Amino acid sequence: MxxxxxxxxxxxxxxxxxxxxxxxxxxxxxxxxxxxxxxxxxxxxxxxxxxxxxxxxxxxxxxxxxxxxxxxxxxxxxxxxxxxxxxxxxxxxxxxxxxxxxxxxxxxxxxxxxxxxxxxxxxxxFTELPLGKQNSPPHVAQKLFPNFIAALKADGGDFQGKEADLVDSLQEIDTYLRDHGRSPFLGGERPNAVDCMIAPRLYHIEVAMKELKGWEIPSSLTSLHEYMKRIQSRDSWKQTYYPPEKVLAGWKAHLES
Ligand SMILES: N[C@@H](CCC(=O)N[C@@H](CS)C(=O)NCC(=O)O)C(=O)O
Incomplete structure (x- = not known):
């Protein structure tokens, strides 16, 4: 039991x-x-x-x-x-x-x-600091994680198409942030449930794609880059942090399994 x-x-x-x-x-x-x-x-x-x-x-x-x-x-x-x-x-x-x-x-x-x-x-x-639930808006980049994993696993000629899908997802986030220029987070003035879900995924994408594929999130996605810096400077991030080496080791092991 x-x-x-x-x-x-x-x-x-x-x-x-x-x-x-x-x-x-x-x-x-x-x-x-x-x-x-x-x-x-x-x-x-x-x-x-x-x-x-x-x-x-x-x-x-x-x-x-x-x-x-x-x-x-x-x-x-x-x-x-x-x-x-x-x-x-x-x-x-x-x-x-x-x-x-x-x-x-x-x-x-x-x-x-x-x-x-x-x-x-x-x-x-805990209703005092509401963040919304798992289906809260905005409904952006819903294929972000599967697109990342597909790109990470893609080889040779396959990579270009998978990379394009991943960039599409990242672009969606960038566009949303740019279109809502006064809101620092996807949730608005404060991070919401969507930020709490997406920010760790972006961290994994950034680290794993760079180290394992030599690929970086396009620098043209400036709103996305600023957003990542912003959310990673919050106390909640510092409190829940784990270093890039852990992310890398995890994905290496996953690819080898
Ligand atoms: N849908 C689940 C997925 C959780 C999940 O897949 N966690 C991984 C770790 S990142 C896990 O525990 N996998 C089991 C294993 O690898 O043995 C959730 O959102 O909590």
């Missing part, structure tokens, strides 16, 4: 990652707000890809989405790591495929699997 799942609570994580670069420290105001929230104790336990031994966060964009949602909503949470080489049996009670992220609501012991369902659950329960 899920309620009997055995797992070790190692440490509370809200705003610290021993692996985050020092230059990415939280602002004083944000750190204060987060420590006030933490004083009440965590409300959510979230399990993400990573190492329980070294306490290093892994490279999963779906986990990143859930973590960004928690951070943007200022929900106090504990972060725990699942070793993919040695997944605990209880994980399969919650996610039949043994996929992460999964979360537990510490107030009612309810478990939720899948980043989209986690986003919806958090939005329903």
């Amino acid at each position: 899920i309620s009997n799942a055995r797992h070790t609570i190692v440490r509370p994580v809200v705003c610290t990652s021993s692996k985050a670069p020092p230059a990415r420290a939280l602002t004083r105001r944000s750190a204060l707000r987060l420590s006030v929230a933490m004083a009440a104790g965590p409300l959510i336990e979230i399990y993400v890809k990573g190492s329980p031994e070294t306490q290093e966060r892994g490279d999963c964009p779906f986990c990143h989405r859930a973590l960004l949602t928690l951070a943007e909503k200022h929900i106090p949470y504990k972060e725990e790591y699942i070793d993919f080489a040695n997944k605990p049996k209880w994980l399969f009670d919650i996610s039949s495929k043994g996929a992460v992220p999964v979360m537990k609501d510490l107030q009612n012991d309810k478990w939720i699997a899948d980043s989209g369902d986690i986003v919806d659950y958090l939005e329903d329960k």
Whole structure:
């Protein structure tokens, strides 16, 4: 039974990652707000890809989405790591495929699997800082991730077409941002659920395509580049950061499998 799942609570994580670069420290105001929230104790336990031994966060964009949602909503949470080489049996009670992220609501012991369902659950329960749900607008670049994976896997003559599809998706985001010039984020003045989903994917695309394909997001997509810088400078990003080396190692392993 899920309620009997055995797992070790190692440490509370809200705003610290021993692996985050020092230059990415939280602002004083944000750190204060987060420590006030933490004083009440965590409300959510979230399990993400990573190492329980070294306490290093892994490279999963779906986990990143859930973590960004928690951070943007200022929900106090504990972060725990699942070793993919040695997944605990209880994980399969919650996610039949043994996929992460999964979360537990510490107030009612309810478990939720899948980043989209986690986003919806958090939005329903924590209404103070609304971000919208997984189907919130804008509905841009819906094929971004499949187009990225197709381009990453494409060889030789196949690459050009797949690259063009990926650029189309990226262009869609750039055009949306340009057409909404007064809104710094896809969600408007503040990031919303779409930003929390897309920003980690853009990070993976940027790193994996550069390192594994020698390909860069076209410099002509200036609004997109500015957007990535903007979202990556937020406290929520610093709080949920994992370095490019992790992203690269993850995709290398995926391509070799
Ligand atoms: N639709 C799921 C996808 C989650 C997913 O695929 N997570 C990957 C990690 S990035 C996973 O756990 N895969 C299982 C495995 O590789 O063993 C979600 O949005 O949460």
